Amino acid sequence: MGGRRLDQGDQRHRGRAVKPVGAGLGAALGATAAVLLLASCGGTSEGATQQPPSTVTVLAAASLTEAFTELATAYEDAHPGVTVEVSTGSSTTLAQQIAEGAPADVYAGAGTGALAQLPEGYAADGGEEVLTRNVLEIAVQPGNPQAISGLTDFARTDLDTVLCAETVPCGRAADEAFASAGITATPASRELDVKATLAKVELGEADAAMVYRSDIVAARDAVEGVVIPDEENVTLDYPLVWFDEDEHTLGFVELLLGDRGQQVLTDLGFSGR
Known part of the structure; x- marks a missing residue:
């Protein structure tokens, strides 16, 4: 959590x-x-009507x-x-x-x-x-070639980092985490939703992206996850x-x-x- x-x-x-x-x-x-049980019984009684597709x-x-x-x-x-x-x-x-x-x-x-x-x-x-x-997690390239370790790396000017747009939940959660840590992030872009944000790292167009832990799991070997400590993280x-x-x-x-x-x-x- x-x-x-x-x-x-x-x-x-x-x-x-x-x-x-x-x-x-x-x-x-x-x-x-009860309705589904009746519908699943074999055969139909006289006068019964077929349920339409739903x-x-x-x-x-x-x-x-x-x-x-x-x-x-x-x-x-x-x-x-x-x-x-x-x-x-x-x-x-x-x-x-x-x-x-x-x-x-x-x-x-x-x-x-x-x-x-x-x-x-x-x-x-x-x-x-x-x-x-869900909680936030940092997506990086497999093997973490830029040695990204936490929130502070989103303020590095030598990296291309990506966040979700300010108006969507993953963007608001990231902004809250940075504000609480006193960090001014310098993202190269802010994307429409979390999948578009993750895709920047998957395609090699960004060094790191702030996404959800579930997105790291779903991406399997396409990215690697950097866990954010509980005290710095945000739960949605x-x-x-x-x-x-x-x-x-x-x-x-x-x-x-x-x-x-x-x-x-x-x-x-x-x-x-």
């Missing part, structure tokens, strides 16, 4: 009661399970790309005829798109600051939980919001919050709920 939590900056979110899994979601999932539309932070891709495939395999459409990108941009009318059944962001972009009462017909947590909560109680919306939410979903997230470097 990091030493500090990213300033969430959303008074509406902090002051509003949300539906706990054990209450509203639990009851809804019980009804959903699509669950998911907008998720770029850092969740690998986890949500794997879990969407798992859900589709377990529920023939259901499609889980996952789009990933900047948490802030995705929240703005939802506020402007983009269709979404599920939203998962990095940090809760972007929730301020959603319409008032956004979870009134659904619910909200913390999905997982990842909110999971669902906007309706459709049976497959709730089914996918249950997968994400359940043992299998949490194990996938942990295996990819997230810190758990």
